[in-house]
Amino acid sequence: MILWRALVCTVAVVASLLSSPHLTQASPRYCPRLDAELAWHGANQARLQEFLCSQRPGQRGIAVFDWDNTIIRNDIGDATLFWALRNEKILQPPGRDWRVTSRWLTADAAAALRLACDGAWPGRPLRTAGRDTRCADEIRSVYADQKTTTGRAAFAGWDHRRVEPSYAWAAQLLAGHTRADIRRFAAAARREALRAPVGATQTVGSGNVNAWVRYYPQQRDLIRALRKAGFDIWIVSASPQPVVRVWALGAGVPPSRVIGVRSVYRSGRQTYRLQGCGGERAGVITYVDGKRCWINQVVYGQRGPAAWDQQPAARRPSFAAGDSTTDVTFLRDATELRLVINRNKQELMCHAYDDVDGRWLINPMFIQPLPQRGSPYPCSSTAFVDSNGDSGPVRRWDGTIIPDQPDTIFGPEER
Template identity: 55%
Template sequence: MNQRVRLRPSAAATAALALAVTSLVPATATATEAESRDHRTPRPCPTLRVSEGWFGDNKARIDALVAKHCHDKGGKPVAVFDWDNTVIKNDVGDATFHWLLRNDRVRPPRDGDWSTTSRHLTPEAATALGAACSTGVRVLPTSTDTRCADELLSVYASGATTAGKTAFAGHDRRRMEPQYAWLAQLLHGWTTRQVESFAAAARAENLAAPQGATQRVGTAQVTGWVRYYPQQRDLIRTLQDAGFDVWIVSASPEPVVDVWAKGVGVAPSHAIGIRNTTERGRLTAHLKGCGTVRDGKDTMITYIDGKRCWINQEIFGVHGPAAERVQPAARRQVFAAGDSDTDVSFLRDATGLRLVLNRNKNELMCRAYENGDGRWIVNPMFIEPKQRKTTPYPCASTGYTAGDGTAQPVRRSDGSVIPDQPDKVF
């Protein structure tokens, strides 16, 4: 029978083992001490570096919000920014559309039927565009054909033909702005990469142009410059450094927003804009849907209540009818920033702070100035701020635009009416 024999280690071996164990103790102790120090002194929270341009205690309140949620162990808090006139001065959709017209990059509809470019285009507008613009060409020569360029610009910019006829109708005013959507729809036939190259060219021109510059499109003089707000670039960087998940949600075409958002450190994966459907790798004149709206239905974009839907769907993973509804606080953004009535819904959803740049927009300013829960902060525009509105905002009468287009009072969540509000931050 085999017997297990226990061997006593030699003295030399015992000493070597003791030395090896002893040599490990300082390293282990050092690691433990380092862990303890890290626990006692967490990374400092960042604060805004740019002070100029912030009104009152707005900077301090934003810094306090950042400190409250800095490196939140419960998950990344979400911050959502509108883009045009919120992060930048002027409009990247406009800048891109002007570039398209100046560089012959708009494709005519097949068979010359302009009604195929938007289900909301009126017969009068379709007829006017058909009469003004060439048929049977691959791209419209809008750099030289001023009649066609003028008609396209009028329909896009003013929602009316050059003869003053209404260009769009039949849409829900809380979910769709056909003029904004039409820019995305006029990109039909191009690839996403091509559209990004158009946007990059327009971006370079508008950033290089002096502040206040104009450019000629057709026979019109239009805005020809754009600037990033240093304050908003600083704010976005601060939020990211503090561990926030920062998103852009815009009513400009998504490939255009993607190009511009990189300039503030927001990746295309975190930029949401109007999305076209695609066919064989090229954009169509139809749009992606959200909530109860199917792809190709073309009745909801990232506009007012549509922004809420897209935020719920793309950021928080809420799909179907629920995406159109206000979510529980844990599934909403902590911080939001906007400048227009188009941003009202997603600003109201923010649970921490709601930054409003004052552009004298009725519903938004009614809600921001009433400030029922103390979470709204108002700031003048950082470049060329608006003058004070001399009459109160008509909150109690016509400040709210309903889905059918009628003007109504602005109401709180409980249905009570917000009284008229004077303009106080300008």
Template identity: 55%
Template sequence: MKSFRTRAAWACALSGVIALTASCSSGGDGAAAAAPDTSSCAVLDPGLEWFGENRQLLDRMIAEKGTCGVDGDVANGAPLALFDWDNTVVKNDIGSATAYWMIKNDKILQPEGADWATTSRFLTPDAVAALGAACGTEVAPGGPLPTRSDLDCADEMVAVLDDETTSGKPAFAGYDHRRTKPAYAWAVALMGGHSPDEVADYARAARTENLAAQEGAEQTVGTTQVDGYVRYYPQIADLVKVLRTNGFDVRIISASAEPVVRVWAEELGLAPERAMGVRPVVENGVLTRHLVGCGGVGDGEDSVIPYIDGKRCQVNEVVFGVSGPAAFDQLPADRRQVFAAGDSVTDVTFLGDATGARLVINRNNAELMCNAYDNSDERWLVNPMFLDPKERAAEPYPCSTKAFTAADGGKGAVHRADGSVIEDQADTVY
């Protein structure tokens, strides 16, 4: 982690005028600038634990960039704050939790022609064959598969949701690794045939079950042990509240299904249109197995979700109104989010676009942590997971050789915006 002096410089760099220590000055004469007066507006709860000075630095950023008491909207010039959801706002994954609930409650419908290839263009022949063999053809297309009792079918679904078949063969291939994660998209495809209201009901049922479960609990789906609980992080809920009180337009950009994210975001007081996720195509009142496109990629092509560069695309398109391939490009600084928070490689692009501060929840993801620890522009803040944090990474992240994932899935060095290679980084915030 950067030294206190460097972190003080980080606070100064937020606007050029914020003072964290006497070493922060407004000019060449060394005079200390006055810290912003936050006494009349909400600040982060000092009773909630953050790492190091992260809470104070976030308070200063909010005071500088926000406007106390204003109802923030980007359309009216408000600063934008973007949050990933899974393992950033909450502990564990709400997309997986909903898929598991649907499998346990016989809510997955037999695909068209009992052909699993219709559920994802990226499923490998091995995965299609494994699902077909496990789930059979006895149930008519559109009928509910008995996954509560058919443990082989349930196990195969759970395995494919985790990127491989039960025999360990790859479940997906042939996709752009910077624009989609087919397993995440497939979790949304499994909702096909249900109405948006039905999916919202399933999400609420899964939410109730996972919030009621004991912290650390697992559940059995088929015969597979998987996570069985979810928790909102109090620190992040507080951060969302304080940002909104200070006039930020707060939105979610998640790689879980948009109807599911919108249910969970209700707890934070966010309107549905401020919760973005993987968008299923809806026809005749029901979800299809296909997805809404982005960046000039048409609906139903299923090759872009809010994942790495796909997150930037959806933000630029939905929030800033950019259409076509330009939605994949970084916008000018005055048309980008001021704040962003995330925890994984899926978040690295939209985090890097933030102009004010970037909060990283440390889950030992190499590409993201390379950028965060390099901290080349003094905007990155690293915090351990607030619940059951990861242990320190045993070896430095291989930033200079293989931490970056290319579009074709190949590995390489992580580069800064200027093209230089980031050196290997030690894990120091854990």
């Protein structure tokens, strides 16, 4: 009897030790530590550390990150397109008909591009470097401003919850090249952007544009810790798929875990067509509701129209991170924690500041954070944009309207 009681006692002690939160926190496999030397806003690092330590052994959650301005500062779609323009890698469309490059391109934009970029045969590189800047200026204006150089609207007729036509166009302009070609372009642009000093600009056509990109050390560290905690890390980005794959390796994310703007290839070369999602053959990219569709389709294998719907909790990411209204739908889908990098994007910040379920974390940008927004976010009136581009109030899941939110978490945060 004495031996039996001793055995029971020993088992109880071992069980108590195994269930101890201190032991769990000490476990490098299930509770990796974030780098305490990296600065986060307020209690964000502590909240993230608590989340990492809450994962049970054997639990394998999904963590999804946006890329541009979430894991890095600045935009790799911009960097690659600007590099392609400076190095004359964009090819003349068939028949010099720019309407084939995008289903949303207006007749005004197509005419302006044909006039400015008439100096190359179809399929040959456009003259976008050198003294004659007309072609580079027109493409840059259509892409960056969504207007021609004369101020005419460049795109029309798109679903504002499923696509951003200029983001799609950045991918479509690489048509005619192989995946290997595009990876080389992205790698070259990456080298230049990482070497350029913070704040540097470059000349594209006759205008100056941003020239630098930096990885956020805090996000690299968070990805490392999440992976050690057993998470499957995914990137979902509105930059071109081959481009994001090149950059993702620098954050420790393999190419197989990247969802970018996906193009259709024919005979090994990219076409102007975009892959579809959720039962739609074209016209859907990784943008707002489109990000949910692509996550559901690629990560969880949900096909057909159901990919547009919010899935049961077990088939949704437990952690998500983003910086823009582009990310609002998949961030809201995350079941446990949502990290927002504050870039003053209205609809997203309305949800993040409202924090109706206590699962939102807000952090200023880690490099060159924005100052405080001068007025509250107009959540109750115009911060939401519907599929037609019309504005309205931002609503919670239960349909109630979020009141206007002041901007209270902002820079500077660097040290």
